[in-house]
Every structure is written in structure tokens, then in C-alpha cells.
Amino acid sequence: MLHDSSEGNRSFHYGFLSQQPLASATLGIETVKLGHSTEVPRNVNMESLQSGYLFPEISMRESEHIRKHPDARLIRLGIGDTTQPIPDIITSAMAEHAFALSTVKGYKGYGAEQGNMALRTAIADKFYKDMGIEGDEIFISDGAQSDISRLQMLLGSNVTVAVQDPSFPAYIDTSVIVGQAGKFLKETGKYRNIVYMNCRPENNFFPDLSTTSRTDIIFFCSPNNPTGHAATWQQLKKLVEFAKANGSIIVYDSAYAAYITDPSPRSIYEIPGAREVAIEISSFSKFAGFTGVRLGWTVVPEELRYSNGYPVIKDFNRIVCTCFNGASNIVQAGGLACLSPDGFQALRTVIDYYKENAKIIVDAFQSLGLKVNGGKNAPYVWVQFPGSSSWDVFAEILEKTHILTIPGSGFGPGGNEHIRVSAFGHREYISEACRRLKNFL
Amino acid sequence: MLHDSSEGNRSFHYGFLSQQPLASATLGIETVKLGHSTEVPRNVNMESLQSGYLFPEISMRESEHIRKHPDARLIRLGIGDTTQPIPDIITSAMAEHAFALSTVKGYKGYGAEQGNMALRTAIADKFYKDMGIEGDEIFISDGAQSDISRLQMLLGSNVTVAVQDPSFPAYIDTSVIVGQAGKFLKETGKYRNIVYMNCRPENNFFPDLSTTSRTDIIFFCSPNNPTGHAATWQQLKKLVEFAKANGSIIVYDSAYAAYITDPSPRSIYEIPGAREVAIEISSFSKFAGFTGVRLGWTVVPEELRYSNGYPVIKDFNRIVCTCFNGASNIVQAGGLACLSPDGFQALRTVIDYYKENAKIIVDAFQSLGLKVNGGKNAPYVWVQFPGSSSWDVFAEILEKTHILTIPGSGFGPGGNEHIRVSAFGHREYISEACRRLKNFL
Incomplete structure (x- = not known):
């Protein structure tokens, strides 16, 4: 512009x-x-x-x-x-919700930290149909960036991390902030403890997993920022198998999924077995023009377990309740309008x-x-x-x-x-x- | 109710x-x-x-x-x-902002992560007049709870922490999450590495500082949740002197300041020298009924330095830019209306x-x-x-x-x-x- x-x-x-x-x-x-x-x-x-x-x-x-x-x-x-x-139907829903807050009947205080169940269910229906994801597994956020850092708080400093190279900088930066990354090495431009998975045109933007070290966490963004590459079903199948074999958790960023028009998967949960190995972070920012309005979500399936068998969703719920207080109720009303047929x-x-x-x-x-x-x-x-x-x-x-x-x-x-x-x-x-x-x- | x-x-x-x-x-x-x-x-x-x-x-x-x-x-x-x-004048401002997002002229994408400068300046003028706090030192958040956890990410696991006892649970819980708290001791109901500052009617809800151990961070909430006690000017003066003598940082929670009607300070910055030792967290939740709308702010004065002389505000800015993406622009418009004379x-x-x-x-x-x-x-x-x-x-x-x-x-x-x-x-x-x-x- x-x-x-x-x-x-x-x-x-x-x-x-x-x-x-x-x-x-x-x-x-x-x-x-x-x-x-x-x-x-x-x-x-x-x-x-x-x-x-x-x-x-x-x-x-x-x-x-x-x-x-x-x-x-x-x-x-x-x-x-x-x-x-932003289409009228969506901003009108937000305005209406705002006006209602001035009435005795329409006023609402705190909502659930996890988000309104109507919105959580609507997201499950719209984006995860037939993938076995329920509203209970969806946590509404004020945007993907905030939830990346909340996930890092959840994981703590004692996990190892892999990222695509190139990748959206927030994964590495938050990894550094919570102490996972180790020393920055000027000669390579990389952090010592982070595994960089090279994604270039030569390998169709998918790393050679046979030479990729095992890590606890694998950040993976598709369609990718910055390369614009949407991983294929075969590529994601390999990724899920790799994570399963290694006992890793994939943190899958699908913020640009709405831009996919070919048969590439729009969610990691299209891949069988992904519920046991993947968290998905997503956002209304690029899908609905909500970059300044702020709304996103994170999916943590019930089946996802730490090495001791403890459900990750329980800890993530605790993080959301302790470190966050829910997305704005006005904005959530807009999110619901985005998912209506006309919206x-x-x-x-x-x-x-x-x-x-x-x-x-x-x-x-x-x-x-x-x-x-x-x-x-x-x-x-x-x-x-x-x-x-x-x-x-x-x-x-x-x-x-x-x-x-x-x-x-x-x-x-x-x-x-x-x-x-x-x-x-x-x-x-x-x-x-x-x-x-x-x-x- | x-x-x-x-x-x-x-x-x-x-x-x-x-x-x-x-x-x-x-x-x-x-x-x-x-x-x-x-x-x-x-x-x-x-x-x-x-x-x-x-x-x-x-x-x-x-x-x-x-x-x-x-x-x-x-x-x-x-x-x-x-x-x-919520008074009409405030919800109307939010509705108006929402409607404008459907127009070419009124549409806005990402705002500054730190918040709109108009709102930052309005907060400085309304709540910190004559205290030397400028808009640049105010960071708009989606609420105090989120900023408490962002502050904890900033501080990391190697600081020691004191809290009032009793106190709002988020201070301790986030302290545990980032690894500052140590083991929970069932026999005392306390975490080993946290200093609990007893605040009871007998001591007029202010700890005996002569017997309080030095910590890096002192969480202090006034008017207090849950006791409802607003610390007096003399009490806060002692607290600031204690922090200064010990090289501590006070994290001062003033979320209930609007409820003060006697001469008790509404901000820690009413105390001389506080700019060098205190961060202040505050909120529109209880002041404007924004519990579900979500808006708050944090003040980090330029003078506040780590032991190596590095300005805390620079690191906090980095955290806000990396772990957050700004409060909703619709909600910020409401915040501005709250601070108008009629609002x-x-x-x-x-x-x-x-x-x-x-x-x-x-x-x-x-x-x-x-x-x-x-x-x-x-x-x-x-x-x-x-x-x-x-x-x-x-x-x-x-x-x-x-x-x-x-x-x-x-x-x-x-x-x-x-x-x-x-x-x-x-x-x-x-x-x-x-x-x-x-x-x-």
C-alpha cells in the first residue's frame, strides 16, 4: 500500500x-x-x-x-x-454486542477463560469437521502470537525445539525467552540448542527428516510464513509419523489455512494419528482481517500426553486460566459472526x-x-x-x-x-x- | 447476585x-x-x-x-x-469503531503492540498527572492478569519474590510457573522460595519490613484484593524506601485504585523515588466494568534499571512485541471513551x-x-x-x-x-x- x-x-x-x-x-x-x-x-x-x-x-x-x-x-x-x-455482518455483530453491554439484560462480566462455548463449538464444526476435534479442545485466544508464548510458558526451559528455516520469528524468540535456545552463534546465525529444519525450493520446502535430530517440540507452519508453501498431505503424514516415532509434539501453525485452495490439508488433524502428537494454533487475523481486532484459537487434543501420561490439555487449561482472562466478549461475538454462513x-x-x-x-x-x-x-x-x-x-x-x-x-x-x-x-x-x-x- | x-x-x-x-x-x-x-x-x-x-x-x-x-x-x-x-458513551465508541472497520477509510490492521498513543497519553494525563509518567512508559494490555504473566516471563526463574499474605493468587501461581517459587510445603501452605508478607488487621495490613527478607521482586496490591485495605501514604513511603535500600523492584497492582475516596495514594508514583523502583499494573476491569471486554495497562518508568544498568522498559517492550500483539482496537476505542470527561x-x-x-x-x-x-x-x-x-x-x-x-x-x-x-x-x-x-x- x-x-x-x-x-x-x-x-x-x-x-x-x-x-x-x-x-x-x-x-x-x-x-x-x-x-x-x-x-x-x-x-x-x-x-x-x-x-x-x-x-x-x-x-x-x-x-x-x-x-x-x-x-x-x-x-x-x-x-x-x-x-x-471487514464485512458488515461481522462488525455489526460486534457493535450489537457492545451496545448490549449498556443494558441490564445484555451486560456480561467475566466470561470463561477458554472462550465462549458457542464459538468453540462453531470453530470445531467449521474447521475440524470429521477430524474428531470437539469444542472442549479448542481454547479461544487474543491471537496466535499470544498463544505461542503461553505454550512456551507451558513447556518451560527443559524441552528441545526444532523450527523450519526460514520461519516466523516468534517461535525462536519465545524459545529464547523461556530458556530453550542456548547461545546465539554469530558464525551460523543460529541458536546452539535449536534444530533448524531447512525448507527450500530444492526440497519442496520440506526437511529431510532422515537427517533431522529428534526434539521434544517441532514448530511447523503451513501455509508457511514466509515461503507461502502449503505442505502436502504426504509431507504432513511423514511429519506426524516422525513425531510419533520420536515422541515429539508438533506445534502446528495454521494461521493462513483459509488461503489454501488446492487439496493440501488445512489442518494437521487431517492426518491420521495427529491428535496424539499435535497442537494446532490458528487465528482470525488473516482469515477475517482481525489483525487489529485480535482473535485466535489453539487446539489441544485430549489424547496428547506428556511422557508421564499426564494430559497436556490439563496443563494448557491451567495456563490459560492463570495467564489469560479470555478474549474480549465483543470480539468473540465478531468471531461467531465470521463463522455464520453469510459471514x-x-x-x-x-x-x-x-x-x-x-x-x-x-x-x-x-x-x-x-x-x-x-x-x-x-x-x-x-x-x-x-x-x-x-x-x-x-x-x-x-x-x-x-x-x-x-x-x-x-x-x-x-x-x-x-x-x-x-x-x-x-x-x-x-x-x-x-x-x-x-x-x- | x-x-x-x-x-x-x-x-x-x-x-x-x-x-x-x-x-x-x-x-x-x-x-x-x-x-x-x-x-x-x-x-x-x-x-x-x-x-x-x-x-x-x-x-x-x-x-x-x-x-x-x-x-x-x-x-x-x-x-x-x-x-x-457500561455507560452508553463508552459502548457507543466501541460500536462506532467496529462499524468503521467495514469502511475503506476506517479499516485498520495491526496497531502498535504497545497500544494506541492517544490512549497511552490519556492514561498518563488522567491517572499520573504530576507524577512524571509519560505515555511512552505506559503499555496497553488485554488486562492485568495477562501482564502479570508477561512480567514473569520478563523476569525469569532467577529472581526472588515476595507477596502479601493474603494476596490475589495470580502472583504466586505465575511465580510457580516460571520457576521462582520452589517446593510447596504442605505443613505451612507456602512455597519454599517465596517470602510471604503477613498483612492482617493487627499490623494495619502492612508487613513488618524490619523482619522481611530482601527479595528481587515485591508484589504489592493496593487497594488490596482480598482485604480491601488501601495502603496509606506513610506505608507506601516505607515500602519504596525498603525497595530502594534493598535494590528491589515493586510490582504494584492498582486495579482497584478508582475505589479510593480518602487521601490514600492511587498510584505508587505518588511516592517520591518510586519511578526508580516500581512497575505499576492496572486495569479497566473494575474501573469501567470491562471484566469481559478486556483492557488494562502496565507502567514501566524509564528510570527503572536492572543491576547491570540496563533499562527494564527496553526488555518489557521486547516482551510485549514478541508475546503479545496489542489489545483489540475496538476495545482501545472504548478505553479512550472511558477517559473522556463525560465517560x-x-x-x-x-x-x-x-x-x-x-x-x-x-x-x-x-x-x-x-x-x-x-x-x-x-x-x-x-x-x-x-x-x-x-x-x-x-x-x-x-x-x-x-x-x-x-x-x-x-x-x-x-x-x-x-x-x-x-x-x-x-x-x-x-x-x-x-x-x-x-x-x-
């Missing part, structure tokens, strides 16, 4: 901002005279977090670019942020709009002779530039076309030689971006 | 539910045949959490009571849950209503010759029954009057010989409860 002031308070998508150290200008820390210090030790895990070389650097380059080209109409295809209005149909139109954007972007890069992945079952297009640093490509595109993308290496060393291009945006800006790409690259 | 079906999905206030193990009937765990177990170890900290003898017991007793007295009109003064409608005035009326309830409850117990604390600057009344077990008192009141209260020992061993009575409720039920108390006790 074009640069406009409504976006002024936020330079980056959440995954990115999380790698951005607090600007001293914002907080004025530099101006504070050093006085009293407490004797409270800084958490060593927080010290291990990489302060994020990449994203502050992008932010700086963006500002620099605007300074250098004050009249250029910057188009941002970096942020994975929804841009299209769901209206959302399909919005998703199709972004998918058409993705197709336009894919076509543009392909017409330049580039190898492109993603964009088919996901709102992200993953463009390959063999032999080039993703940083150089990012800079060249910005300089020549005034289009902001994200260098793939921001998602881990495995993302190098790629850029991620987001298909979220108004069509006119997407089209304009593609015109520029074709003319200037 | 009277027992009605709208409350059917929730038996207890969140602090209590958090101590309640998942009912097997709800999850059907008992019916699952034991099959595959993963080899993932259960988090030892989760194992250390007390499964909560008290609150399931209350729940059971409530059900039992209803079974035994099916025609009794149960009045619940246990749950600390708001019951009065604030309307909320005063609701708070005064609950305070009048509290006064009625205080009078009722006092007329029975009982010693009563709280209820003056807080929506909780703390009734003393010297020499009696709080359990016995709870049972007697339930049996004789069909009124549900909370035994003080649910908030820690220091709460024994007390019950907590909530002043949230419709006036007619509060009056009816007091009539019963006077007639039957």
Missing part, C-alpha cells in the same frame, strides 16, 4: 517489530541520567535475544529512502497486514481478493524470468534470486521501484537468496507495484 | 478458577483410553502448582447446596465480577453504586458485632471471625443464608479467620443478602 500517515505509528509487521530494539528517540532513554540501579539481575534469556540487526536496518533504510526520494510514492509490500474492510461467504470474497493480488504479483515476477514460490495457497510470494544476498535484492528493488519488501534472511539463514512479497494491499497499489517491477527491474 | 443461567458457564472469579483443576466431566479425560504418550517431559514447574484444594471444594459445595436447597435463591458475593451496565463522570456513578453496596455490607456485618475491614476504598469487604476457620464460616453462612462468599484462606494462609465479601452486584440482591445476614446469623 502507499505510504500514508495512518500507518505512521507502526513501521513493521509484528514479527519484525519484535526484532527491533526500542528506539531511543521514542523513549528518551539516552536523555536519562543514570541514577539508582536496582539489584535485580537482568534475565539472561532476555540478554540472549538478538536485538535484531535486520529490521531496524530496514526501518532505517526506509526512512533514508523517503528522505532521499521525498516525492516517491513508496509501496509497502513488506508488512503482512490486512488492508480490506463466512463474505470473508471468502476478501480472501479471494488477496489471492488475486498474489497471482498478479507471482505473474509479474515470473514475467521477469524469476523463480517464484508461494502465492498459490498463501498471501505471501517467495521470490528466488539464486546467488544473490537477499539484502542486496531488497535494496535494489527499493532503489529502482520504491517498493518495500522483506529480505528472506530476516526469517533465518535459510531465507537467504529470497525476498518475501506480501499480497495484502489495495489492488491499485499492487497493480502499480507490478508495473514498476516490470518496467524497472 | 442471584443465581441465574447467564452465569452458568463460570463458577468463579478468575483468580479462583485458576486454582481449579479441569473437571474431568468437562473434558472427558477419564473416558479416554491411554494410548500413545509422547516423550516430552511435563514442565516440573507445572507439576509444582497446587491443583487447588480450596476452589473445586467451593464449587462442589455450591452444587451440593443447590441440590440440597433447590428452591433457595442463592446470592453470590464470592466472585469479584462487575454486574452493572469518566458516568463511570464515577457506577463506582459509587458499588461503593454504596460495600457500605451496606459493612454495616450489616458490623451490626452483628463483627470486625470488618475494607469496603471503604475497595469493592471488597473483609470480615474477621477471630478463632474460626474461614472454611467453617463460609459453610455456616452458606447453610444459614444461602449466600456464597470466599473463605479468606483461599488467598493464602494469612487469610484465615476471614471471609471476603464482594460488593459487586445489583442493589436488590445486596440488600436481600444483608437482610438474611441480619436475620439468620
Whole structure:
């Protein structure tokens, strides 16, 4: 989308901002005279977090670019942020719920921490039909990002973790925060105790499991952020078998499942046996344009057990009740409207709009002779530039076309030689971006 | 309030539910045949959490009571849950924001994780005027409970912690979850590594600091849940001096500050020097009836430093960006309306209503010759029954009057010989409860 002031308070998508150290200008820390210090030790895990070389650097380059080209109409295809209005039927349900809170009859205080049962059941019916998932196994959240960190609190520091490389940064960052990750090794760009599962075009974005070390937890995102690849049924079957053989738990992120239009599984629970080895995290953000409204869910099947036989769902329930107090009742009313026949149909139109954007972007890069992945079952297009640093490509595109993308290496060393291009945006800006790409690259 | 079906999905206030193990009937765990177990170890900290003898017991007793007295009109003064409608001006602002999300111009995606700057600034102006707190130091949350756990993630397992005894259970429970608490000792009802600061009528609800061990973190809630005591300026001055001398950080919970009507401080930052030693957590829940709407905030002053001089605010910002994605934009619009002159005035009326309830409850117990604390600057009344077990008192009141209260020992061993009575409720039920108390006790 074009640069406009409504976006002024936020330079980056959440995954990115999380790698951005607090600007001293914002907080004025530099101006504070050093006085009293407490004797409270800084958490060593927080010290291990990489302060994020990449994203502050992008932010700086963006500002620099605007300074250098004050009249250029910057188009941002970096942020994975929804841009299209939410269908009326959904916002009306939220407004109605809000109004009702001003009436004696409609007022509600605390709801269940796990979420309204009507919504939990509706999610089970809509997304997990015939997969044996019940409403009781679904926990409503204020978004996937919050539940990733609650899951990490649940798991604690004594589990080992594997992630796809490249991957959405929150998995690794929360892993570092709870103390699972070990030391960051500058020479490899990796944390010592994390297993990185390389996912590249060469292996159809699926790791060679015969050479992958066993870990307790396997984070797996499909359709993937950033590559846009939706894992196939065969790939997920292998993953579930691998987890079962190793006694691992898969934490499956299906936040982009609504973008799948081919027969790829939309849930890990489409795979037989997954209920015994997988947790699924999902979200209304990209499915319903709820990025700012905040709603998500996590599925923990009853069959999932720790090594001592204790049900994981019991501990997760305890975490949700202790560390969370339920998603907003107004927002949950909106979630229920999303799953009504008319709401769901209206959302399909919005998703199709972004998918058409993705197709336009894919076509543009392909017409330049580039190898492109993603964009088919996901709102992200993953463009390959063999032999080039993703940083150089990012800079060249910005300089020549005034289009902001994200260098793939921001998602881990495995993302190098790629850029991620987001298909979220108004069509006119997407089209304009593609015109520029074709003319200037 | 009277027992009605709208409350059917929730038996207890969140602090209590958090101590309640998942009912097997709800999850059907008992019916699952034991099959595959993963080899993932259960988090030892989760194992250390007390499964909560008290609150399931209350729940059971409530059900039992209803079974035994099916025609009794149960009045619940246990749950600390708001019951009065939210003023129109506030719900209209939320509805308006929701409607705008269906327009091209009004649609917003991700907001800043830290919250909208307009709301942060409004909170600074309304609650921290002349205390040197700026909007930049205020982080908007989805409620105090969530931010307590995010603070614990920030602090990690290597800090020592003190809590008031009795206290709101989330401090200790999250402390256990991140590994600060050590072993639970059945003989004392306390965790080995937690320092319990006894707060009873005899010491005017303020611990003897000359005999209190140094800890890194001191959780302190004022007006207190459950005792209803608002710490005096002199008490808080001592607390700040104690923290400063010991190099401790105070985590100050001011969720009930709006109920203060005497000169007691409404914020820890009224005390000189507090900016260097204190974090403040607060909430719209009890101030604006947002228990189900979900909105709160946390203040981290720039001056607050770890022992190595690193600013705590930088790490907290990182936690908020990594483990959270901002409060709902619809709800934040409501928060802003709460702080408008008309919104604030309307909320005063609701708070005064609950305070009048509290006064009625205080009078009722006092007329029975009982010693009563709280209820003056807080929506909780703390009734003393010297020499009696709080359990016995709870049972007697339930049996004789069909009124549900909370035994003080649910908030820690220091709460024994007390019950907590909530002043949230419709006036007619509060009056009816007091009539019963006077007639039957």
C-alpha cells in the first residue's frame, strides 16, 4: 500500500517489530541520567535475544529512502497486514454486542477463560469437521502470537525445539525467552540448542527428516510464513509419523489455512494419528482481517500426553486460566459472526481478493524470468534470486521501484537468496507495484 | 447476585478458577483410553502448582447446596465480577469503531503492540498527572492478569519474590510457573522460595519490613484484593524506601485504585523515588466494568534499571512485541471513551453504586458485632471471625443464608479467620443478602 500517515505509528509487521530494539528517540532513554540501579539481575534469556540487526536496518533504510526520494510514492509490500474492510455482518455483530453491554439484560462480566462455548463449538464444526476435534479442545485466544508464548510458558526451559528455516520469528524468540535456545552463534546465525529444519525450493520446502535430530517440540507452519508453501498431505503424514516415532509434539501453525485452495490439508488433524502428537494454533487475523481486532484459537487434543501420561490439555487449561482472562466478549461475538454462513461467504470474497493480488504479483515476477514460490495457497510470494544476498535484492528493488519488501534472511539463514512479497494491499497499489517491477527491474 | 443461567458457564472469579483443576466431566479425560504418550517431559514447574484444594471444594459445595436447597435463591458475593451496565458513551465508541472497520477509510490492521498513543497519553494525563509518567512508559494490555504473566516471563526463574499474605493468587501461581517459587510445603501452605508478607488487621495490613527478607521482586496490591485495605501514604513511603535500600523492584497492582475516596495514594508514583523502583499494573476491569471486554495497562518508568544498568522498559517492550500483539482496537476505542470527561463522570456513578453496596455490607456485618475491614476504598469487604476457620464460616453462612462468599484462606494462609465479601452486584440482591445476614446469623 502507499505510504500514508495512518500507518505512521507502526513501521513493521509484528514479527519484525519484535526484532527491533526500542528506539531511543521514542523513549528518551539516552536523555536519562543514570541514577539508582536496582539489584535485580537482568534475565539472561532476555540478554540472549538478538536485538535484531535486520529490521531496524530496514526501518532505517526506509526512512533514508523517503528522505532521499521525498516525492516517491513508496509501496509497502513488506508488512503482512490486512488492508480490506471487514464485512458488515461481522462488525455489526460486534457493535450489537457492545451496545448490549449498556443494558441490564445484555451486560456480561467475566466470561470463561477458554472462550465462549458457542464459538468453540462453531470453530470445531467449521474447521475440524470429521477430524474428531470437539469444542472442549479448542481454547479461544487474543491471537496466535499470544498463544505461542503461553505454550512456551507451558513447556518451560527443559524441552528441545526444532523450527523450519526460514520461519516466523516468534517461535525462536519465545524459545529464547523461556530458556530453550542456548547461545546465539554469530558464525551460523543460529541458536546452539535449536534444530533448524531447512525448507527450500530444492526440497519442496520440506526437511529431510532422515537427517533431522529428534526434539521434544517441532514448530511447523503451513501455509508457511514466509515461503507461502502449503505442505502436502504426504509431507504432513511423514511429519506426524516422525513425531510419533520420536515422541515429539508438533506445534502446528495454521494461521493462513483459509488461503489454501488446492487439496493440501488445512489442518494437521487431517492426518491420521495427529491428535496424539499435535497442537494446532490458528487465528482470525488473516482469515477475517482481525489483525487489529485480535482473535485466535489453539487446539489441544485430549489424547496428547506428556511422557508421564499426564494430559497436556490439563496443563494448557491451567495456563490459560492463570495467564489469560479470555478474549474480549465483543470480539468473540465478531468471531461467531465470521463463522455464520453469510459471514463466512463474505470473508471468502476478501480472501479471494488477496489471492488475486498474489497471482498478479507471482505473474509479474515470473514475467521477469524469476523463480517464484508461494502465492498459490498463501498471501505471501517467495521470490528466488539464486546467488544473490537477499539484502542486496531488497535494496535494489527499493532503489529502482520504491517498493518495500522483506529480505528472506530476516526469517533465518535459510531465507537467504529470497525476498518475501506480501499480497495484502489495495489492488491499485499492487497493480502499480507490478508495473514498476516490470518496467524497472 | 442471584443465581441465574447467564452465569452458568463460570463458577468463579478468575483468580479462583485458576486454582481449579479441569473437571474431568468437562473434558472427558477419564473416558479416554491411554494410548500413545509422547516423550516430552511435563514442565516440573507445572507439576509444582497446587491443583487447588480450596476452589473445586467451593464449587462442589455450591452444587451440593443447590441440590440440597433447590428452591433457595442463592446470592453470590464470592466472585469479584462487575454486574452493572457500561455507560452508553463508552459502548457507543466501541460500536462506532467496529462499524468503521467495514469502511475503506476506517479499516485498520495491526496497531502498535504497545497500544494506541492517544490512549497511552490519556492514561498518563488522567491517572499520573504530576507524577512524571509519560505515555511512552505506559503499555496497553488485554488486562492485568495477562501482564502479570508477561512480567514473569520478563523476569525469569532467577529472581526472588515476595507477596502479601493474603494476596490475589495470580502472583504466586505465575511465580510457580516460571520457576521462582520452589517446593510447596504442605505443613505451612507456602512455597519454599517465596517470602510471604503477613498483612492482617493487627499490623494495619502492612508487613513488618524490619523482619522481611530482601527479595528481587515485591508484589504489592493496593487497594488490596482480598482485604480491601488501601495502603496509606506513610506505608507506601516505607515500602519504596525498603525497595530502594534493598535494590528491589515493586510490582504494584492498582486495579482497584478508582475505589479510593480518602487521601490514600492511587498510584505508587505518588511516592517520591518510586519511578526508580516500581512497575505499576492496572486495569479497566473494575474501573469501567470491562471484566469481559478486556483492557488494562502496565507502567514501566524509564528510570527503572536492572543491576547491570540496563533499562527494564527496553526488555518489557521486547516482551510485549514478541508475546503479545496489542489489545483489540475496538476495545482501545472504548478505553479512550472511558477517559473522556463525560465517560469518566458516568463511570464515577457506577463506582459509587458499588461503593454504596460495600457500605451496606459493612454495616450489616458490623451490626452483628463483627470486625470488618475494607469496603471503604475497595469493592471488597473483609470480615474477621477471630478463632474460626474461614472454611467453617463460609459453610455456616452458606447453610444459614444461602449466600456464597470466599473463605479468606483461599488467598493464602494469612487469610484465615476471614471471609471476603464482594460488593459487586445489583442493589436488590445486596440488600436481600444483608437482610438474611441480619436475620439468620
